[in-house]
Amino acid sequence: MGRSGRRSTGPAFLGNPEVPVATEQHQIRLSLPRPWPARGRGEEAPMAEEAAQEQQTDPAASRPVRCIVKLGGAAITNKGELESIDAASLRSACAQLRQAMSHGGAAGKVVGMDWSRRPGDPTGPVVDVEGLSEMGGLGLDSNFVVVHGAGSFGHFQASRSGVHKGGLHSTLVKAGFVATRISVTSLNQEIVRALAREGIPSVGMSPFACGWSTKQRNLESVDASQIMQSLHVGFVPVLHGDAVLDELLDCTILSGDVIIRHLAQLLSPKYVVFLTDVHGVYDRPPSDPNAVLLREIAVDENGSWSIVKPALKGNKKGVEISVAAHDTTGGMETKILEAAAIARLGVDVYITKVGTEHSLRALKGDTSSEDWLGTVIRSSR
Ligand SMILES: Nc1ncnc2c1ncn2[C@@H]1O[C@H](COP(=O)(O)OP(=O)(O)OP(=O)(O)O)[C@@H](O)[C@H]1O
Numbered sequence: 001m002g003r004s005g006r007r008s009t010g011p012a013f014l015g016n017p018e019v020p021v022a023t024e025q026h027q028i029r030l031s032l033p034r035p036w037p038a039r040g041r042g043e044e045a046p047m048a049e050e051a052a053q054e055q056q057t058d059p060a061a062s063r064p065v066r067c068i069v070k071l072g073g074a075a076i077t078n079k080g081e082l083e084s085i086d087a088a089s090l091r092s093a094c095a096q097l098r099q100a101m102s103h104g105g106a107a108g109k110v111v112g113m114d115w116s117r118r119p120g121d122p123t124g125p126v127v128d129v130e131g132l133s134e135m136g137g138l139g140l141d142s143n144f145v146v147v148h149g150a151g152s153f154g155h156f157q158a159s160r161s162g163v164h165k166g167g168l169h170s171t172l173v174k175a176g177f178v179a180t181r182i183s184v185t186s187l188n189q190e191i192v193r194a195l196a197r198e199g200i201p202s203v204g205m206s207p208f209a210c211g212w213s214t215k216q217r218n219l220e221s222v223d224a225s226q227i228m229q230s231l232h233v234g235f236v237p238v239l240h241g242d243a244v245l246d247e248l249l250d251c252t253i254l255s256g257d258v259i260i261r262h263l264a265q266l267l268s269p270k271y272v273v274f275l276t277d278v279h280g281v282y283d284r285p286p287s288d289p290n291a292v293l294l295r296e297i298a299v300d301e302n303g304s305w306s307i308v309k310p311a312l313k314g315n316k317k318g319v320e321i322s323v324a325a326h327d328t329t330g331g332m333e334t335k336i337l338e339a340a341a342i343a344r345l346g347v348d349v350y351i352t353k354v355g356t357e358h359s360l361r362a363l364k365g366d367t368s369s370e371d372w373l374g375t376v377i378r379s380s381r
């Protein structure tokens, strides 16, 4: 772990452990992280034990989480335009989530839950109080957790002020921390509203406000009780990448990808889905016309990984990645590392493009057919 503050302006190369690699701009050697860093492992173990104990004593916690889904910032925002939501992609992601949650796949009556007035609304919201009070239930298997990234919200503020590098004594960093949180929490609000309009009982939860913190960018303190209780009563928690306090650096940026890995460890979902703006992981940046989509990556118990499908020419083993200069959390590189760590837990990970038939199939956990387009990362065991 600990990649949440990593930043690279040129292509990086993600290879197997011990594979030194060269790129056009710099040479970098990367290995996959262990599921928990040596330092954090001992400290974080009690949390896992607590969660296990809680599961034993709390009958509600026995209801397994079906899916943890990341709505990538690249998927639901226009990354090149400051604080701009890609409304069509967000709507499609929320509608597909509803379909995936619907019992037997049949979407029933949508119970609108965004009762706030929106700019331009001539009147207040219309609430069918009688109709709702007569309904037996929502008819949804809402046992999902949603985590979203920042995209064009937050990354700009964080990178301009250096929040990811820490140092709250600096006025610029302090102001940047506040500005980053204003930006990501306003996106969180819009995502919660979009889900609520689809009748998904979503509740926003900010990691910073829930007391999540890091030490040297590794997750140090995590209170997941609110998440578990919310799942228990049928809410869908909606978390997001956030600016958080760091015991050594004062502050940093915690990526949604890292949050997902931690939640996967805690909640053991059936599968994890990353929705982004490309079809999956390619052998090189997808802007390269020769880029090949990697269909399956296997991770062994040591954390080494290999490309299972397709067989690449020259027995190529690594993945070349480019990360936008303003991205404070490592972009696709962090995603692959965190996804591999999740797969190592025995949880299948699907990375695919938002707003496609493939994203709907991934959300339903149905990626087995040959024509599914995306990357599956799974344990080789
Ligand atoms: N080898 C690669 N394979 C796939 N995508 C890559 C690769 N190298 C670079 N990318 C870029 O990674 C981007 C997706 O990663 P990114 O972290 O931006 O996604 P996200 O999770 O949707 O966004 P955010 O981090 O803001 O939440 C794509 O836009 C793609 O161009």
Ligand SMILES: C=C(C)CCOP(=O)(O)O
Residues within 6 Å of the ligand: 073, 148, 149, 150, 151, 153, 154, 155, 158, 180, 184, 240, 241, 242, 243, 253, 254, 255, 256, 257, 328, 329
């Ligand atoms: C506040 C920020 C920038 C959160 C970043 O989260 P991510 O987009 O999931 O990496």
